Amino acid sequence: MEKDVLSSSREASEEDTGTSLYHQRLAHRKQRWPNDEMKFLLHRLVVVSGLPPGLADRQTVGDHYEKFIYSQKRSRAGEDVTGLLLLYPQHALHVIECSTEVLLSVIQDLTHMQKTPDSAVMLTPRVLLVSHDISSRLFQQWSFTLLKDGRLTVNSDEQSCETLVIQTLHQLLRLASHLHTAGENIKECKEIPEEVLQKSQLIPPQTAVCRLVQMEALLSPVQYLDTYHSPLHQLLDSESVWPAAEHSSHSLNDQTQNDG
Template sequence: MASDRADSVLESHRTSLLELIEDRNKALNKKNLLHRMVYIASLRNEDADSDQIANYHENLKKNLESAQQYSEHVSITGLLLVYTKHIVHIVETTTEMLREVIKDSKKNMESSNGIFSQVKILVVSHDIPERLYQNWMFKTLEIQSARLDSYDSSESTDKIVLDCLIQLLKLGNHVAKIPKGNFKNSFDQLHSKVPDLLPQQAMLHFLLEEDDCSMMTVKEYLNMYEQPYDVVLDSELVWPLPTRLFPYN
């Protein structure tokens, strides 16, 4: 009798969180989960042409989308801010495409002819409900910073990162509310209309130079996917090995 009850427990189906998420996505006609990544980088050449940098990222976007048999579910949207010595890139797409973007950034950084000298990931937000940006766009900010090493803050690094992300989210909300008929003029005047929503270049320099665990390097991010996950459990260090009476123990 007891064995029958144990068998019924083992055979009974329990709905998992993954199944709930998949059912929700099917109801929304959503084939892939949507993720958002924000990363910053310093430019190797301070005299680099901003249009060339934008074209590089736009070509990368087109190549990745064509390789994935482009559809709205795997498209890349976001915003690229090009400063005189740094960039901020917000990318919204699938996790596979995010990984390809970071792979390209790592390859670019390690190349002697690359445009990046350093890249750091500020955040990766998983399973976001909707896109903040409906298209991919870029903005050149001709903002000169007198002294990049002049940034001084009593706040912790993770608080500075959080403040930067809040700025960018507010910037995305602002851009989303711009009327289509006046979009180009308003978008071109972001630095004069909403300067408080644009991260300071000195702050970007500070974050790139700071060695803090609140930010992730491209190597650390890729290692999570490319290196085998090997963990020694405490139970494996005990002898004799514990006896498992039931599969779910």
């Protein structure tokens, strides 16, 4: 009996201190940023997509994610969700900063949209970037904005995929800095006022977002989930043999011909 109690106590102690990579990451962050939120690892997801052609009101997309994030916050107390949803006339760009569980829920929601396009609020979504275990947030809250037609156009056809992705991410970084400076004007405001976004050069142009959506090199949510759930292939010791099977086959054939 005493042995069982000691064993249970030891297991509880190991669970509290943590020996997994997850616990090591948390311990590392606690040392570097002692005042930062420590209940979960923080990740950032950047997604681009098209909007349904027959969408009557783009506000529907903002309302969908506002309800979605509210539901995630209720079910996971203490796990804040921040980010920005840019709604162009025909496309969308979404940045979301959240925990591992919320990140997976967002991807699963996009996967459902990808598989049921008739009822989806976002079409042909592409994962532009996933940053794991980030040190800080770019956005103070989650919000969205409706961008006017014809205000954001630039020729991006001649840019390479890599250049366009990097340029888009740099623009998002500068936009986040601009919104941080204007924080008092948008505090607790789910829809960002138009006057806050007067510097349109900070916003990735719709033509760039359109081209990113068309890039097959970027993973779809379904492809990302398949990769996420796929086990890593580890080479076993039994597979590390010498000579290689192909080399052995050729050697055996050569020896057979010589014997013949």
